[in-house]
Amino acid sequence: MALYSEKVMDHFRNPRNVGVIEDADGIGEVGNAKCGDIMKIYLKIENDIIADVKFETFGCGSAIASSSMATELIKGKSVSEALALTNKAVVEALDGLPAHKIHCSVLAEEAIKKALQDYYDKNGIEYDKNEFPRCENCDHCCGIQ
């Protein structure tokens, strides 16, 4: 299918890190069923390193591929490196996404940030709230009542 790159199709067909971490240190869920995509990221953090990461996604091919790629990009990295992950990096690693699918990569970035924020909250670590997305401010779903 010409809609997606080979990389996207590979990560869609064989998603990496699918699943749940029962005793996760941080969980982040973004998206809305009404809009047709929800991503949930589970993090296991040991000594400031993303020791394990899993995801569950309800969404289109690029949403599943974006979550898969994003988890690959942060696995084994430090918390601050994971926090620095951008949607652009996800898009590049996937060899591009169609213009109307870019929001899927944004969701992946935000899901990870949200999971890290949850980790900070749970561990009483202070942080700058402005560095984290607030899903309700995103314009992706604003067209839907």
Added chain:
Amino acid sequence: MQIYLDNAATTKMSKAAIQSMLPYMDEIYGNPSSLHSAGQKANEALNGARQRIANLLGCEAREITFTSGGSEADNQAIISAARLGEKKGKKHIISTAFEHHAVLHTLKRLEKEGFEITLLDVHENGIVLPEQVAEAIRPDTCLVTVMYANNEIGTIQPIKKIGEICREKGVIFHTDAVQAAGHLHIDVKEQNIDMLSLSAHKFHGPKGIGVLYVKKGIPLTTLIEGGAQERGKRAGTENIPAIMGMTAAFEEACKHIDENTKKLSALRNMLISGLSEIPHSILNGDAENRLPGNVNFCFEGIEGESLLLLLDDEGICASSGSACTSGSLDPSHVLLAIGRVHDIAHGSLRLSLSEENTQEEIEYTINAVKEVVAYLRSISPIWRDLVNGKKEFIIK
């Protein structure tokens, strides 16, 4: 291996259609408007095709206008009725909420010009009632346009009765019969139809050609200026090969309607009963009163585009009303019109059959859909919440 189950999108051309086109590409290539014999031969073919189409619809040849397809026919029918109404001070049009966009977008355009549009509710079964039309007609109504059968959920509308009501009240009645032509019996006189649109590629004819039937006495508004073709109502040199292909395909389809209906309904019912076994799934549209080849389901907890991509990997060509497949945020307006909420409308699947499909293909498809739905649910956070009781199932 490929199992093509997207015949509502388009069909494979029939051998008869292809054969009938070939002579008009190399031997008889004249312009029907030319005076010389090469042109006149093409003109004869054109007139013959017009008569044959008229015979199939139960009308006269001069009531047939060839167009580039269903969308153009819909546009021209609606605009023509609106211009006619406008002259008499009638600027109200009645339609339904789940028409094709060729109708809905044309109505939107007229609304901006000051027309009032009433879109009737189609209920959960996807069928509008004739009484609703009767109640909605006002003294200033100039047109009622209701599709013959819905393109997504296949539900068949009570066209004859709606036509009767319009006839009684003196209102023009148009029907978009793009999904019905060649699949359901049509007789414009008997069914009280004033205007009808059809498209060849939905019944194994070529793409880019269609018909607008208009009852004599109703003047058409020209949308494409530039020549005297189609009695000056549609300029452009006639696409003779496509017209010949459409005519052959339409004749063949109409000739075999009864046997095709029998075969297709059996396959359709088999598919419906197989897919109904999937928990938390629901058939969209009336189970009985639907096109013989149409199956449309919603599966809770999954999204349609990923379903289509994985089915494609299994060799199955299907379609979905999910927002992601349309490039917009909203899922199918048809599914929303029958009351499906966004959350589950995203998880829709349309399978539309043709006479070429086999029982083995249907069995294979049922299994493939079951497997893919189960897999996508296994990676869906919504499904986990539903199963764990954190959220309530919408489809029980």
